[in-house]
Amino acid sequence: MPVASDTDGLDAAVARSGDAAEGDLPINELFCSLQGEGRLAGVPSVFVRTSGCNLRCWFCDSYHTSWEPTGDWYGVEDIVAAVEGYDADHVVLTGGEPLVHERSVALLDELGERGYHTTVETNGTIYRDAHVDLASVSPKLASSTPTAERDPKGDGEWADRHEARRLDVDVLAEFVESYETQLKFVVTGPDDMAEIEALVEDVRGAADAPLPDAQVLLMPEGQTREQLDESRRVVADLALEYGYRYTPRLHVDLWNDAPGT
Ligand SMILES: C[S@@+](CC[C@H](N)C(=O)[O-])C[C@H]1O[C@@H](n2cnc3c(N)ncnc32)[C@H](O)[C@@H]1O
Ligand SMILES: Nc1nc2[nH]cc(C(=O)O)c2c(=O)[nH]1
Ligand code: SF4
Numbered sequence: 236m237p238v239a240s241d242t243d244g245l246d247a248a249v250a251r252s253g254d255a256a257e258g259d260l261p262i263n264e265l266f267c268s269l270q271g272e273g274r275l276a277g278v279p280s281v282f283v284r285t286s287g288c289n290l291r292c293w294f295c296d297s298y299h300t301s302w303e304p305t306g307d308w309y310g311v312e313d314i315v316a317a318v319e320g321y322d323a324d325h326v327v328l329t330g331g332e333p334l335v336h337e338r339s340v341a342l343l344d345e346l347g348e349r350g351y352h353t354t355v356e357t358n359g360t361i362y363r364d365a366h367v368d369l370a371s372v373s374p375k376l377a378s379s380t381p382t383a384e385r386d387p388k389g390d391g392e393w394a395d396r397h398e399a400r401r402l403d404v405d406v407l408a409e410f411v412e413s414y415e416t417q418l419k420f421v422v423t424g425p426d427d428m429a430e431i432e433a434l435v436e437d438v439r440g441a442a443d444a445p446l447p448d449a450q451v452l453l454m455p456e457g458q459t460r461e462q463l464d465e466s467r468r469v470v471a472d473l474a475l476e477y478g479y480r481y482t483p484r485l486h487v488d489l490w491n492d493a494p495g496t
């Protein structure tokens with residue numbers, strides 16, 4: 236069932252569609268896999284992927300949650316029951332942008348109460364107070380902006396909105412202060428490094444909690460194994476040069492771009 240048909244996933248994906256009940260969340264997919272990214276890479280985890288996003292990265296590997304959001308509406312209890320059907324104690328709430336949905340708070344709190352370790356994969360533009368064991372924040376760099384030349388769908392209609400929304404240093408600082416946080420940058424090449432260094436310094440200046448280099452991760456851009464074959468060495472060398480941590484995309488290395496991985 237399409238969750239949204241117009242171009243603004245933030246408004247449209249949250250809009251009530253037909254028989255969706257108050258308190259439901261738009262879910263694009265739910266599956267069990269190994270966490271592929273970040274400091275918990277390799278840990279068996281249930282992934283809950285919400286639909287709808289307030290940004291439009293040209294490279295988004297979850298096209299059907301952002302550019303053309305699809306999914307069905309489920310209540311928190313149904314989602315928890317589906318999670319409990321798998322033999323895993325880690326849950327990753329992702330999207331789309333899960334924190335555009337106020338209802339994500341209830342889901343995270345319920346999972347926390349049941350003893351799950353919760354990771355939230357977020358673009359870091361919206362802060363919410365919830366049970367979050369690891370905030371996996373992926374701030375979006377200028378190189379993510381869908382200019383006319385790189386737009387997967389249109390002719391750059393989203394570029395200005397994306398550009399205006401993609402960074403909020405105070406929101407990033409709030410994540411760092413409130414949660415165990417990793418900043419996980421999608422790196423397209425050496426030209427991204429100046430923006431990363433400046434942003435990390437800005438967040439350090441704004442946050443009342445430390446942000447050591449070990450919590451700053453560089454992740455190669457690439458939706459397929461073939462694309463990562465081109466990018467991973469470049470990004471690994473940048474991590475070594477700048478003293479940040481490298482994170483693989485283990486799921487892509489293992490299963491390429493297969494659905495449900
Ligand atoms: C689809 S996003 C969903 C969560 C949230 N909207 C975000 O961007 O953090 C999940 C993760 O995949 C990363 N990602 C998306 N497309 C990618 C690509 N082509 N290459 C590398 N990482 C990508 C995002 O930066 C984020 O860390
Ligand atoms: N295996 C696996 N690990 C992941 N880590 C973050 C993901 C995401 O899409 O947020 C993701 C994903 O889609 N698959
Ligand atoms: S913020 Fe995340 S979900 Fe939204 S377009 Fe970018 S990568 Fe995709």
Ligand SMILES: [Mg+2]
Pocket residue numbers: 296297
């Ligand atoms: Mg993914």
